[in-house]
Amino acid sequence: MSSPVLAQLDYCASRFIAKRRSTREVMVGNIGIGGHHPIRVQSMTTTNTQDVDATVKQTLALAEAGCEIVRITAPNKKAAEALGEISKKLRAAKCEVPLVADIHFLPSAAMEAAKHVEKVRINPGNYADKKKFAVQEYSDSAYEEELERLHEAFSPIVLRCKELGRAMRIGTNHGSLSDRIMNRYGDSPLGMVESALEFIRIAESHDYQDICLSLKASNPKVMIEAYRLAVARMKQEGMDYPLHLGVTEAGDGEDARVKSAIGIGTLLNDGLGDTIRVSLTEDPIYEVPVARDLAHKAMTLWNAQADSQLGEPLKDSIDPFDFRRRETRTIELGPDCSIGGESLPAVIVKTAHPVGETAAIIQDVCIVQTKFKDSKIEGLQVEIQTAVDLEPFRGLHEALHSVVKAFVLELGVGIDLSELEAYEWPDGLAGIILLQSVSREDSFYAQSLLQFCRGKGFNLALDCSAEALREEIGPRLQAMGSANLILSTAGCSKRPQADTRQSNDHSIAACGGSAHPLGQYRALAEATRDTIADAPIWIRNTTGNTLAPKNYYADRLLEASVISGGLLCDGIGDLISVETEPMLDKATALAYNILQGAKARISKTEFVACPSCGRTLFDLQSVTQKIRARTDHLKGVTIAIMGCIVNGPGEMADADFGYVGGAPGKINLYVGKECVKYNVASAEALDRLIDLIKEHGKWVEPS
Known part of the structure; x- marks a missing residue:
């Protein structure tokens, strides 16, 4: 629930005319984000990063399909080193698409990756921060000590990116907020925003501003509120960083396209967004045309309304940071x-x-x-x-x-x-x-x-x-x-x-x-x-x-x-x-x-499924289809299907049950955020998941 103070913040020029938000320009290699540049389309490889040839092949296919920026996971230093060879082979093939290294837990991987790519993505909840889901009250002095520790841990990659001319995405995920943030702000859009701002302030202390910001969630309502609040808070602090939009773990098929269009499209209609990714649990090449269509529609709208006169602002009674259904008669x-x-x-x-x-x-x-x-x-x-x-x-x-x-x-x-x-x-x-x-x-x-x-x-x-x-x-x-x-x-x-x-x-x-x-x-x-x-x-x-x-x-x-x-x-x-x-x-x-x-009416099973990457420990596409085939009749039940737990069990905040890669050939099963079965053999995991659903009284036989 937002406070009266938050409700008074402005996040866009008008909610009645689509006026594009003005941002600074951030260069990612030869591609400009924000400023006067068009909305940029991104995607991510799903190959093992250390399989250099496979990753190069998929990157070339994405670039050919119209993807303008490609992200590649770097879960460890070996994978980060492989980015150097990947980049060399791409440039030799005359492919100049900028590369982004996806970093979560290891600062050492980030420091290595920055040598080889045009942009580094940092997740504030995972990068040198605590995430053990511990309940603890932080005094102001203890909180400041944690921020000082973050400053020391985060500064080296900031200075490395500044030295090498690399851009950075500070990408907050709803499911991976740190204990410190969770205990002060809760599992909320405000917590997502404050987590990102802490890292931006550290970067600005080193006079580094080549930053793009993202605040992703699997729930479009949470994602929309987080981005709006981030822009409002940045305006308060004199920041004008461009935004990367996306609904994470959207799933596959029509459901995923609908959910992505709701989250991304709503913000684009608010004039927010400079680069987008549509996350699908499918071959990543299918993400590109959906993202390009959304970007084209938004640019058409912005260009057509660029000269529209705002006039005297209409009053707007809706609190954009707190969902409340409009009251009507029956x-x-x-x-x-x-x-x-x-x-x-x-x-x-x-x-x-x-x-x-x-x-x-x-x-x-x-x-x-x-x-x-x-x-x-x-x-x-x-x-x-x-x-x-x-x-x-x-x-x-x-x-x-x-x-x-x-x-x-x-x-x-x-x-x-x-x-x-x-x-x-x-x-x-x-x-x-x-x-x-x-x-x-x-x-x-x-x-x-x-x-x-x-x-x-x-x-x-x-x-x-x-x-x-x-x-x-x-x-x-x-x-x-x-x-x-x-x-x-x-x-x-x-x-x-x-x-x-x-x-x-x-x-x-x-x-x-x-x-x-x-x-x-x-x-x-x-x-x-x-x-x-x-x-x-x-x-x-x-x-x-x-x-x-x-x-x-x-x-x-x-x-x-x-x-x-x-x-x-x-x-x-x-x-x-x-x-x-x-x-x-x-x-x-x-x-x-x-x-x-839009979470307005539930008529079938809800699936929260990540789009796969080099960290994924099983074939997400085929497993998602198998789980869907057995459970898609369970109206009102939400099942999360995650290739790994990199974004934390908090990413399954809305899920009743979770099916998560724990190790090669092994699956961890969750009820809510709690892991209740570890290292289940993948051949048995779907049956054990259904057993869990039955144990909790949410199973019905298909008609």
């Missing part, structure tokens, strides 16, 4: 389904079929219901363009009323109030939601529509800009109350023409053809405070609020994850729909994955 959609209030965010799916194709819609919904037995969609969204389209709705509703809890009728421009009133609505429609996009000029129509919905017992979803709600629509509806009103702001901003006008209203700042969607929704949430404070907010992912619509799934996945995930991590959002994906099963899966990635 709207009942049926006997066992509600939205807002204490209810988990609902999933609405938009059918791509015309409403008249009743059979096709029924078939699609049945397929979705078969695939998602424990995560049924709460609502089906169908588009009504003319009064003629209303008639097939009657049969559709009767066919699906027991499967779908709410019907959302998206009203087109051809529907007016008289047509709605003349239609003979079938019985049992308490869960119907009428969705209509309205502008400031439509305020009277919005009032009439709300009155109509009240009379019929319907709910109304209005899609409007924050400006329209604040100035015209909200005041007109305020006296009527919001008992059945839902708000969104997805289709309200039309794409501007080439002569885009500038506006001082942050909520409608133009962005290369679409407004800044996170900023729009944040502004909408603020506008409700002055008018309809307790109305639930529906996060709609549409072609109207996407930054760069493309006709392939990966782009839709990243776009929806950034918009929806970023808002959910801000505490905004009571309904979610991915309307850019025409396949109902894919749209449903993506919506639930986003909710799970």
Whole structure:
């Protein structure tokens, strides 16, 4: 929980316009980070560093794929020495990609690695600091003594990097905070930040400032809060170091891409971030295109909004350093389904079929219901363009009323109030939601529509800009109350023409053809405070609020994850729909994955899996798939799969159970942060893990 003092800190120019944070330039070999440079894409080799040829081959493949900086682990002095040969072979092959040595426990390895690479990564929690998870109260004098010891231990590598012209990344991990930090600040974003600042201050005492900063966690909420707080604290101390962004231990497949997009994309939309890595438990070459897509979207957004006028700052009631869900009233959609209030965010799916194709819609919904037995969609969204389209709705509703809890009728421009009133609505429609996009000029129509919905017992979803709600629509509806009103702001901003006008209203700042969607929704949430404070907010992912619509799934996945995930991590959002994906099963899966990635709604097993490196003691990719195949039906259970314990059991802070490489061919099993079984033979480890889950009452047989 953040303090009132922290809540008052600024971490970005505006949460409503994406203004890039200004930082110093840090050169990593021939690649510049921060300053005026574009966002740089990084990855990490997974080979044994002492296998020089394999590491060179993988580095070349990463560079060919577009990776601009490559990190290689140096767990000991022998591996650090191998970096020299790796660098020579790469340069001989005309590959100038800068190399980063990943250092954790051994200062001697760091001192050797600095001779051969362009950058050294130091983890403050592991580098010459104590991490035995001891509970101890540090007096101020004892704490100062520890800092003096750190100064003595850390100074040699600082001076070596300064002498050789090497850059440094001070990379804090949520799971590897030292005992000293844990006992003073707790296992918190504040602890992560203070741990990094201690090392930065030591470096600055030697007039060394070629530093990049990272604060990674497997939980996107923790990671987002830590980076925001780091920037705010650096501003207090006059620091302007660039940021390396990443969600660590994100896992594999769609889940990992969603989780990474939520964490990295949210911060990029805040204007934060200068270099990024998407960590996947896959071949590292697959990390590069995801990172490049996220970087491209952010640079497009920043460049388009570079000249947008900030105007008078909008007030912002959200504490960006402490997650609190926005309070709303509850709207009942049926006997066992509600939205807002204490209810988990609902999933609405938009059918791509015309409403008249009743059979096709029924078939699609049945397929979705078969695939998602424990995560049924709460609502089906169908588009009504003319009064003629209303008639097939009657049969559709009767066919699906027991499967779908709410019907959302998206009203087109051809529907007016008289047509709605003349239609003979079938019985049992308490869960119907009428969705209509309205502008400031439509305020009277919005009032009439709300009155109509009240009379019929319907709910109304209005899609409007924050400006329209604040100035015209909200005041007109305020006296009527919001008992059945839902708000969104997805289709309200039309794409501007080439002569885009500038506006001082942050909520409608133009962005290369679409407004800044996170900023729009944040502004909408603020506008409700002055008018309809307790109305639930529906996060709609549409072609109207996407930054760069493309006709392939990966782009839709990243776009929806950034918009929806970023808002959910801000505490905004009571309904979610991915309307850019025409396949109902894919749209449903993506919506639930986003909710799970943002820790807003758990619908399946959560896997925390590291991306592998030269320290890994087993084949992470195949083992992760085997564990997933046996356990992915355990809703609400979190399993950590770690190649080694380099980042400490604290990296599994959110995990119920851990499967961790302890030695070659041996696995250590954890319950929470406690290791309960040591050196289990790898052939037996998965069965023993399942035994542990059963012992703790969290096992159910797969259906």
